[in-house]
Amino acid sequence: MKKQLSLKEIKSCPVEYVLNINDTLNVISGKWKLPIIGSVLFGKKRFTDIQRNISKITPRMLSKELKELELNGVLIRTVYETTPVSVEYELSQSGKLITEVLDKMIEWGVEHRKSVLKKS
Amino acid sequence: MKKQLSLKEIKSCPVEYVLNINDTLNVISGKWKLPIIGSVLFGKKRFTDIQRNISKITPRMLSKELKELELNGVLIRTVYETTPVSVEYELSQSGKLITEVLDKMIEWGVEHRKSVLKKS
């Protein structure tokens, strides 16, 4: 098994640095992951709720991405044995915390745009 | 021209939220952008330096990605009229600041992995 490195060790090793960022990047990149996270950000949602929320997503993509997000521990999937079954998706504890990363991205983006506009 | 929204306005509008994160995401996603940023993180680098640094990248990809990063205002390209010409790439001011986002990503990733391991 791979040794767990400390934050300090990761940030000081270029290879680990890139690998660890990629791990996080994989959780949020692709066309639909972010909209899905956005959709469940304010509480539990069902499959069709999310689908209605993100009008252009196909069920194939939604199903695929939900599975991946669940596998990655970002979403929690709960099945209720009603008829027909209902399934609810919600953010896990660390799924909720990813907003800290997202907010940082927005902040950088806004500042970056300012500095690009200034120069042109 | 599009109105510049404040941080508050962006964070409170789901559509703007996703759009703005995507802007930042586009700067760092893809197979090679992060390794390139990593390579120039500690100072100016030339085309072949970066190529040697990232041993598996093809010149086509390196050229393509450098162009995109320059266009996005993350990298600055300087041409020196030596013979043969030499070209140096370095991070712009806000290019340097993107490390704040990257560090946040590492921090979340490390905590997230901990919480996933705990549960299994």
Add this chain to the structure above:
DNA sequence: TTTATCACTATACTTTAGTATATCACTATA
């Protein structure tokens, strides 16, 4: 009886991202 809802899956397709390999014009060194 037809239609709709639920949460999906199957198949075939297109589009985008990335790879492989060769080449450019120039110059300096062996």
Add this chain to the structure above:
DNA sequence: TATAGTGATATACTAAAGTATAGTGATAAA
């Protein structure tokens, strides 16, 4: 004269990501 280094570009390809469209089985309402 042959070879290597400079910073790339051209063409053709494969692989990955995403789209389009139809269909599943159970149930319940019109």
